[in-house]
Amino acid sequence: MTGVDSGTARIEQRFNKLASENRAGFVTYVMAGDPDLDTAAAILEGLPAAGADVIELGVPFTDPMADGPAIQLSGLRALKAGVTLRRVLDMVRQFRKKNTETPLVLMGYYNPIYSFGPQAFLTEAKDAGVDGMIIVDLPPEEDAELCLPTLDAGLSFIRLATPTTDDKRLPRVLSNTSGFVYYVSITGITGAAIPDLSQVTGAVERLKHHTALPVAVGFGIKTPEQAAVIGRAADGAVVGSALVTTIAENIDDDGKAKNGLVDALLSQVQGLADGVHNARAGR
């Protein structure tokens, strides 16, 4: 295989490679357009070299009902910077000119896509080089909306599984999905608390009984040490709130990026990535 696969195949290829190297993947979440379009594009471009194996690119929404304060504020900064769904797609298109190997999935809420028109969106997203999406407010009960058309288009529809998803419900959650499964390690909003790591290990094992897909675990990881523990138990560790908090700490009162923001963020990513990547070596 060459590096030109796209969509679900690009995600599969990446996780296969990680498995063959016996290491977990580092999945980074950043909000498109936070704190502004140019800075966000520079961050995006730098993520793979800093150690991101998979990129989740947040699509801002005014009413992010499952997100904590850090990502809410990140979304508001992006909206203030003029980000629209079309501009998010343009950003992906630019990214793909330089990188064809790192899977990129969009994460957000349904209404901007519904407003764009799901079919038109899928056509443009695929063309731009998006490989999949995580849409927080589309549970399996609403699969006809976007999930099934996404799979038909050859892109991944990545599902969130949570501690409230019991064994009876898991088969439904894990149907009509591809790419990887995103396990939300604590109940609640993003970035709210530190996960209980032994519970995470148990939960990953529980998911593995129901799916052959890679399992990435997120919500609450802040340090390389935490990332390392997740990296031992799961196929991927997702970090989001900790990264957008770094952005918040590196902007001035007018919301403009301070000098060094991109470097600060990418070096944080590097540290976390090392934690994930060396997790199994230390086992």
Place this chain on the structure above:
Amino acid sequence: MTNVSELPNTYRAGPDEDGRFGIYGGRFVAETLMPLILELEAAYDKAKTDPEYQAELTHFNTHYAGRPSPLYLAERLTNHLGGAKIYFKRDELNHTGSHKINNCIGQILLARRMGKTRIIAETGAGQHGVAAATVAARFGLPCTVYMGAVDIERQQPNVFRMKLLGAEVVPVTSGSCTLKDAMNEALRDWVTNVDSTFYIIGTVAGPHPYPEMVRDFQSVIGNEAREQMREAEGRLPDSLVACIGGGSNAMGLFHPFLDDENVEIFGVEAAGRGVETGEHAASLTAGRPGVLHGNRTYLLQDDDGQILEAHSISAGLDYPGIGPEHSWLKDSGRANYVSITDDEALEAFQLCSKIEGIIPALEPAHALAHVMKIAPERSPDHIVLMNMCGRGDKDIFTVAEALGVQI
């Protein structure tokens, strides 16, 4: 549940098994909430056919809320407007001063059956927050109410009432600091405290089964009104008028009449400073379908699908969405949706106070303003029934300020 599309002869069969009214409604929530929503749906399905639950509901409606609320012929207003005969359904006389108590009693009885130990609610004007805090006090459950910081500012009396009732009122400072943001915050609380907590949603919106459940609890308004109108006039009214924020009082009045095709129905949205100014809350008049807070419905949104801030002098109508069943009724043409500006509502507020001795809440003042438009055009044998869904004590400071009066 019966599929809506299979029964073209009724408007009362929805929602279907997916929680849809046509394309509207549904369950657009995070996976964390899905098991809870399904659990709630199962519990409600069981409760609604359980005679014990229904008896309990009737008991508290009668002895705690004070139902049935009277049907009142507004004689002086009828004479003043010089046209149709105007009746008020007096839901402002309920315990806590609005129709919101009808729904809160139903939901807290359900919460108890489900073994939940903590209540949360969102509120705009504070009427639903007060009603939720009231039933939580009555049943000895801790209650947290999320309220936009802007609304807290303009509804101080209700904030104090909630605190007296023992509720914790949490100011919401995200987004526009009003009802929609309070709902986001309540949903976040629920996602975080799934095991213990019951979320009492105050209107006919949110994920299935809330729109259906809240409608059922509020339908006591329309069911009573049918009987009372038959007794008073020997027939059904010709027109129904109710204000709409999320749309619960309106749905409660309308639903029992939906299949009476000779009854014309008006839902009145808040036009704020005028629909043409962009500063309004008229989602059916000026919005388009979208997905927010668990359901698909008409929303105020920009070209990119971002939700716009609503505006109304009435905090209870200040919401950029609308219950999904109203969206379906609009598209099907069964109900008419109109809008009334802040100024028109203020005028109706004052008129009703002066000539009927009833200080209405600013919310039903919108409905009344529409009655003032249509009544003079109708003949004296035309009967208009308006839902007086709340009393205006809470609004006197807002109205004084709008009229430039210092109190």
